[in-house]
Amino acid sequence: MIFFQLFATFFLIGLFTFGGGAAMLSLIQDQVVTKFGWLTEAQFTDIIAISQCTPGPIGVNCATYTGYEVAGVAGSAVATFALVLPSFIIFYGIITIYNKYHKTRLFGDVMGGLRPAVAGLIGAAALILMFRFSVDGRGPRMEVIEDNFGGPASWIIMGASFAAAFFFKANPILLIIAGGILGLILF
Numbered sequence: 001m002i003f004f005q006l007f008a009t010f011f012l013i014g015l016f017t018f019g020g021g022a023a024m025l026s027l028i029q030d031q032v033v034t035k036f037g038w039l040t041e042a043q044f045t046d047i048i049a050i051s052q053c054t055p056g057p058i059g060v061n062c063a064t065y066t067g068y069e070v071a072g073v074a075g076s077a078v079a080t081f082a083l084v085l086p087s088f089i090i091f092y093g094i095i096t097i098y099n100k101y102h103k104t105r106l107f108g109d110v111m112g113g114l115r116p117a118v119a120g121l122i123g124a125a126a127l128i129l130m131f132r133f134s135v136d137g138r139g140p141r142m143e144v145i146e147d148n149f150g151g152p153a154s155w156i157i158m159g160a161s162f163a164a165a166f167f168f169k170a171n172p173i174l175l176i177i178a179g180g181i182l183g184l185i186l187f
Helices: 002-016 022-034 043-051 058-101 105-130 152-166 172-186
Strands: 132-136 140-143
Touching: 002 022, 002 058, 022 043, 022 058, 022 132, 022 140, 043 132, 058 105
Parallel strands: none
Antiparallel strands: 132 140
16 A cells, blocks of 8 residues: 555656756655655655755655655655656657657747747846846846856856857866866865
8 A cells, every 4th residue: 555655646746746856845745744644854854865965866866765764675666666757658758749740840840939948948047047137216137146156257167168068069067067176276
């Protein structure tokens, strides 16, 4: 019975959570602490801390550790499998549709609209990260968020990373590592 509950709980969490692993933490907490009482608040907090310290997506790590606490190794396998199964099914469906229709004009037209929309969303996220936008009696204003980009060195790192990625097709992982090392040295 516990394995079925674990499977059903984490399958539904995986099916209805959008936005990545961090977005599912409150839903996991609601189910495993509040609804079923499998874990205490303290245990769940510990699981989140462990999940953040281990490689992999935090939601998957949290499901794995929760399943382990509830039903041992088999419970961790059931919870992890149930959490990722909806994504696999949806992705498989998308790939199937893509393989069938990717050469059609309709698909090309849809993708022609999606590409700039996604680029715009990524650009908006970058601007929101870098700037604070406000409107007051003087009109719209934009100011740098000092905590995120505090000085000329930050802007130089950002510009150099952009140039390396855009013009020289540098490996993004190496750019992230280089940015972290430069941050450690400069800040």
